[in-house]
Amino acid sequence: MMIVEDHPLLIRGLRQVIEGESDMEIVGEVSDGVDAVVEALRIEPDVILMDINLPRKNGLQATREIKMAHDADEIGIVILTAYHDDEQLYHALCAGASAYFPKDVLPSTLLPAIRATAAGRCVINDQVLNKAEAFRWLLRAVEKLAPDRENVLDHFAPLSTREMEILTYITRGASNKEIAYTLKISQQTVKNHISNVLRKLLVEDRTQAAVLALRRGWIRLDEVGRHRSPGLGGPAFGTENED
Template sequence: MAEKRTIRILIVEDHPLFGQGLRRVLELEPDFTVVGEIADGQVAVDKAPQLKPDVILMDINLPSLNGLQATRLIKTNNETIAVIVLTAYHDDEQLFHALRAGAAAYFPKDVMPSELVTAVRAAAAGNFVIEDIIMGRPQVAQWIRKHFEELAVFGESADEMFVPLSPREMEILQYITRGASNKEIARELGISRQTVKNHMSSILRKLAVNDRTQAAVLALRRGWVRLQDTTADA
């Protein structure tokens, strides 16, 4: 009988205690190998091609780039790498953003070890795990479409409601959480104030919030922006 293929796993998590716990759980499995632990989103993007993991366990609340940004960049450049997003903030919208960023699965951080182990094997095999159900790509597409339609409100496009923020929009959102004005953001990014306003309108629409304060609170609550990063320049 052929031996099981070893599944290479990269842990991207900035809390050492949680990261060490993940490593201990994973290393109990004879066909799992942890190839690294990284505590920074940008470093994960840079190192993924070198470490060649089959699966990445990705926190959302990370320095440099948040987990959704890092996932999108990794999947753009390394389609065969599967990403499982782990988050402290769990809701359907966060799930949709993770899937749209390219994640193969999404779990709250209190996931049972046995569930996570199953998901790692499923993701390594090219499948997706949603609500504890293992799906192929066609099933996932149908599931997403069905749930988008159910959650669309007031005649709005469900696709628009849950489309992930673009890299530029996420960058602007980070400035917003620091209290920067449109003029300050435009100067820092080298773009016009009107361009910033246009991005702001798109951010508010996609997040279904009324103003920049609500957008900042939502970004902080979901871990898209780290609280310490908002005071780094103070």
């Protein structure tokens, strides 16, 4: 098992819980999303306990990249998050996670879920499901949340690496022109990506997308002002209507 978490106290707590189990062994620990992908592909653990609010790359991005690089059943990923609601659950499952819990989950709940995940099962709201059952549950849940939309699963598809990159620039207040210049792509391409981001997140504008990303921990607030290219000034959330 591998732990992906950047808070030492939480890592210590997870270690204490897991090391008391004879059938579980921690084979790796990392503290950011980029290293999570690298180490997961190197170690190939049976299960990963993954935080969402991570430096450099959030846990949903890391989950998606790991699952895209492996057969869907090879590595089970359990998402642990401080922000817990049904919509976040949908995003986690669409990214490829097998289970999703708040960080205050009890060991008596987490340990059976880890074992179920290692066995190739999914755990959703305390139900242990096979992959087909989990997909049907997800489809029904998303249809209920967005009953008037066509291709509802597409609206909960995980953001691509490029879309997540552009969302990060949006939270920094960058205009389409600035994003295009920094990423060396056309402004029309930026607009297309932003439209996809808004559609997938079910929000109306850039500000809502930025607030949602920060509130859910996909982008860390302490990183919003970092790594800015020359000219990327202005407020945290742009006011331009460049959708």
